[in-house]
Amino acid sequence: MTDEPPLATLSLAQFSVTEIGQRLRTWDIGSSQQVTIVDAAKQTGLAVGLSAALNIAIQGDVGDFSFMLNENADFDVHGDVGRCIGHSMVSGYVLVHGSAGDLFGAYACGGVLAAIGGAGNRCGLGLAGADVIVRSDVGDEAGLGMTSGALVLGKSTGDQLGLGMTGGTIYVRGAVKSLADGIREQRMKDSDTMRLSLLLARAGVRAASKEFRAYRAIKLRGEK
């Protein structure tokens, strides 16, 4: 007989987003680290500001601004997600089995966010250290204003890739509609290949890292 921790289930048909958030923020890790949230129907602001190392599976579609300021918790979303998912996330892992809306992973400072489907416009806005992986197509202005971290795009991108980007790397496998000024394709180094392989494996995306191209902001003379 195995000693698997008991599985806790919370229903969004029974509790409000605020109540579920409150429960998760004060969760007793000793009782269970596995939580399932069912009946999600695009409610805004689900599971924000968490600090506990929980594994949370979500059945249904998740609404805007969910998982904001997450620290340590891992999410497995069996559905689509709305706008601005994982805003300012500190650490943890978000895996979306469907598609993501605009601003996926905005200002995320740490952790990994992955979408198996596509993502909307401005994916990875102001990315500040986290890694964002999107297996399918993304919209315009991906990587807008990003300062560090990695944005991995498995298919094509829209206009103005890397607009206002000052740091970090964007890896693209498909076609790039247009690049923003100051962004250049650069040779994939061994460190890029290794990092990319790890990220793809983490997201469960089957692709060879050598199929990707790396894009970075050009550094002006004198810039470190």
Added chain:
Amino acid sequence: MSTSPSILDSLVIAPVALAPVVLSEDLALVNTSISLHTPAGRKLQFASPFFVRGDVHNKADATWDVLCEILRKLGIPLFARLGEVDKVPAASVPTRIAVRTQGQPLVKSELQAADAFELSNCDAFGTNWGWPLEIEGNRDLKSFVQVLRQASGGEVPLGLSLPLGATIADIRACVESTVDFLTLRFSPACMSAGSSQTASLAALGVLNARKQCIQLGRADLPLLLDAPVTEATQAIKLLALGATAVNVCAMVDAALPSVVAIASESKLAESLLGSFSPVVKPVRELPQVERCLQQVVTSLRAALHYAGLMDIQQLDSNCLRSLSLSVAELTGIAPLGSR
């Protein structure tokens, strides 16, 4: 060069009726405290309706710890980042309002450790204003504020900042977003600080914002005015016009010892001595700053008493009279002698 008078120059505090004379020490009985409330019922109280913004940090330099201690002693809150107060002894840290500027990640520790939190709609330099990209214009402002409130546990008063002279639509969007306070900020991009135009802009900005708050049923929404106010009387008139607290950085700046001279000496010393660090004499007290801030508070108490009030909550535009008919028409303040 002559400068035209500001709207504030044309306004005076007027007594309701003569009250029995009080001894100067009794002025301390006049209540000047204000508070911010959250929907969860938390109350954050400031002893005085004034505040200081962390921009003064650079100028205060070696005197920063001492300045923080004075602010704490006088119950004056400070807008500052965690990094600006983390080296200040815990017993000297004043009530702190953290700020998230445009285009920056939210910092969880800031949100949780601060006494209040301001979402700024401008960049770190206070010049580039706009709605954050994540709220699609201002369409999602209310949702964003509500989610942020949840993430903070609902205990921290949340505010938004707008430029002085913001449109009615923008003020309404902020008021409707259910924030706990609103900051109206002077932007250096619009005019030079300290001019009479600045005072007029501040007066009209406060009047307009307060009017919108009243129309939207949030007459008591705290409005923090962040403009370069250089005189205590100006600050008091702005409080009467509808501001809940006023930035007194301009007054503190003037009372701080000149760091520019120290800096130039340091550079000279650096160039002469190469790798030797210059020794800057630590400042243990700032009597001028403390006196200046105490004078502002005393002036406020005296003005309240003169107007026949014992509590700052009673101070409103009815306590003002206009010296000019044009200003009376513009602001809706009754002309002097009309009562």
